[in-house]
Amino acid sequence: MLEIKTLGSLSEITELKQQYFALSTVPLDGMWHFGFVPMSAHFAFFEESIPVGFCCINGEGYMLQFYLSPRAKCQVTELFTLIAEQKSDVIGEVQGAFVSTAETAYLSLCLDSSSSFKINALMYQQNKQQQVGTFEPLEMALANQQQLSHFVSFAADNIGAPEQWLSGYYANLIQRQELWGYWCEGKLLATGECRLFDEYQVGYAELGMIVAEAERGKGIATRVLNHLINHASKQGLKPICSTESSNIGAQKAISRAGLISENRIIQFEFTKGN
Structure with missing residues (x-):
């Protein structure tokens, strides 16, 4: 059975964070992920007392990161829907999410649960051909x-x-x-x-x-x-x-x-x- 807990220390999910960043198709925005994320509330998903995933919610009620390990037994769509529909007593209010197009799994989950969306920012990399x-x-x-x-x-x-x-x-x-x-x-x-x-x-x-x-x-x-x-x-x-x-x-x-x-x-x- 999956249990959601508020995290006191991010050291508990270091390995999960590494897996999360490894999945992105390009490097993620540093200001979001290393500036805003550490100031946000983190919640970990536990199965048999072992962390199998996490999410973080900022002060305005927007999700900034979401990850569930492939080793987890629960269905990722069911878990994400539970959170997005504000049915988790631990996490509480979730207005929406910020996610980049480089985070394809997280992006797909947001599309399934969204009522609307808009482009917030453009991400750039060096163009060697130009x-x-x-x-x-x-x-x-x-x-x-x-x-x-x-x-x-x-x-x-x-x-x-x-x-x-x-x-x-x-x-x-x-x-x-x-x-x-x-x-x-x-x-x-x-x-x-x-x-x-x-x-x-x-x-x-x-x-x-x-x-x-x-x-x-x-x-x-x-x-x-x-x-x-x-x-x-x-x-x-x-x-x-x-x-x-x-x-x-x-x-x-x-x-x-x-x-x-x-x-x-x-x-x-x-x-x-x-």
């Missing part, structure tokens, strides 16, 4: 801890992210030497991130960038990405990134930098059970 143009190098400097407040204010002003979250996020990137700034006359005009994975997707580097609103449309975004791609390549890593489906400007810059999007992150709304 001839990338020559860009004037951008003088970007690694961020240091003394500049933390500048980076926090810059991101808060230009993308509206909360400063408290940004402070911890950028402090970590600075400590790992994964954050750069493009400065002109003492003013921060753009930031670039080249985030490395500590587990599961260690052969890749995830890129991110922000350009000041007043400086957009000048080609700076593409040059920032070109700097980050070169940095990743020198370390033998393959660059990946993503952007919201509504951010047309970023999509154009990413494409000009030689990255191609073949996968999407989908937001599903679930059909509620009776």
Whole structure:
């Protein structure tokens, strides 16, 4: 008989997490899976006291990951339907799910249970076949801890992210030497991130960038990405990134930098059970 329990430590499902990532057809979005997922509630599925699967639900009631091992005796469709229809007393309310098209099994289950869906973001990988143009190098400097407040204010002003979250996020990137700034006359005009994975997707580097609103449309975004791609390549890593489906400007810059999007992150709304 299957039992659902709230997890206190993710170490209990390390092997299951490895199996989950191994099933994806391309590397998964790092911000979702290593930024948002650890902050979400995790639930494990047990059979005879052995964990055979898990799911995680964020604070807004959306599922971010779901996996059931082939060794499990229960039917995956029945379990997923139980959760999606909010019939699990342990898990409780589940509004919907976020899932990428690279997670085919999870995606199929979401399609079966959804009432509607929309594209949330586009996922990009390097396109080796595409001839990338020559860009004037951008003088970007690694961020240091003394500049933390500048980076926090810059991101808060230009993308509206909360400063408290940004402070911890950028402090970590600075400590790992994964954050750069493009400065002109003492003013921060753009930031670039080249985030490395500590587990599961260690052969890749995830890129991110922000350009000041007043400086957009000048080609700076593409040059920032070109700097980050070169940095990743020198370390033998393959660059990946993503952007919201509504951010047309970023999509154009990413494409000009030689990255191609073949996968999407989908937001599903679930059909509620009776």
